[in-house]
Amino acid sequence: MRLSIGGPHLVLDVRFREGIEKVVRPVGRLLARLGLTANRLTVLGLVLNILAAAILVTGRFVVAAVVGGVGSIIDMLDGATAKAGKATSRRGAFLDSVADRISETAIFAAMTWYFSSRSTRLAVLSVLALGFSLVISYERARAESLGLDGKSGLFERGERLIVIGLGLLIPGAMEIALWVLVVGTAVTAIQRFIYVWRQAEPAPAPVGVTPYRIAETRIGRRRDQSADEGEEIGAGGSESERDATVFNAFVPRRMRERFGDRSQKRPPGSPGRRRRARGA
Incomplete structure (x- = not known):
């Protein structure tokens, strides 16, 4: 697995994502045959992520990581299920985006709550990571509303969830995970801004042509x-x-x-x- 820095999409290597798609696609077809809809999976994933946030507030990091991991996997299957059942829609895409933002906000808010009475530094890092994550999501949404490509950056939602999960599962690794999140999301927000800004730059008029x-x-x-x-x-x-x-x-x-x-x-x-x- 390598990072592709030179191209427009500064994300984990495409081969890695294609490998995940190969696993998710048949599971999505199975779920579609069982009668499960993509919207139901999206809502179920949202409920599990909110439950994980509630568990995280109590300090049970491992249980929160397991519940949140299951919720994220279910949320990852909604797109494959929609494609398999030929039920893709703008409503489903809108619901999925809103659910992702709510889930991510709930996790970061829970970490902020937990660390607010234990470590001011970690609480501030949680707030910064949440802020930069929301900026990244907004940049993409705004770019696509203008007809531009906003899919770029080192720390997209999948990468952020992986880092959070590792920080919760490995004892004593939460502070390192938060520093990685803050730096990674800040760099991604800047990189995505520059990428969209260059697309939006008006083409110069030819020399000598009024x-x-x-x-x-x-x-x-x-x-x-x-x-x-x-x-x-x-x-x-x-x-x-x-x-x-x-x-x-x-x-x-x-x-x-x-x-x-x-x-x-x-x-x-x-x-x-x-x-x-x-x-x-």
Whole structure:
């Protein structure tokens, strides 16, 4: 298992993830045959993770790790079950994302509660790890809402759960695990921000080409597409006419019908001209 740092996805090696998929896929098909739905598995995994958080508050780390591990495995099977049963949906994806955030928040909150009366340093580390984890999740959600790729980073949710589980199972390893989580999630948040920021950077205009020339080129392409619609798109005329042409070329027809076609000149006595004259 190696880390791939040079590519856009700074995550555990793809071969490792493909190996997990090979194991999960047949289990998902079996669960689908048994009549279990992906949403039920998601809710069951959420309940087990909340139960693990409640056990963690009492200081029984090993029991919390076992219960949380079972909940995470069940949560990992919901996607394979949905694909096997051909029941993938936007509702299921939304439910799965919300359940993941609630589960992770419950675990970190439980650690913060437990350490608040025992070690202020560990309690602060738990809060920082939770904060950076939520930033990582938000960056991906916001990037995808903008049509960009946000799947990158060293410490995604699976890696964070593995580190938490090891910290709970190995006696005296909780502080090391929390330091690893804080540093790893901070680096991941920065790396993901830079990755999405570079995607969102606007492409520079060609050297020696004015914005109007670019618009005229696009209008020329649009002219061929809109010929059958009876639209008359040109690039000549005065500056106001050129602005109107660009507006009509890129604004959908329904919006133009609602707000008015800017290429149509208003008569001298129109209300719009009278309002502008008064304002002048």
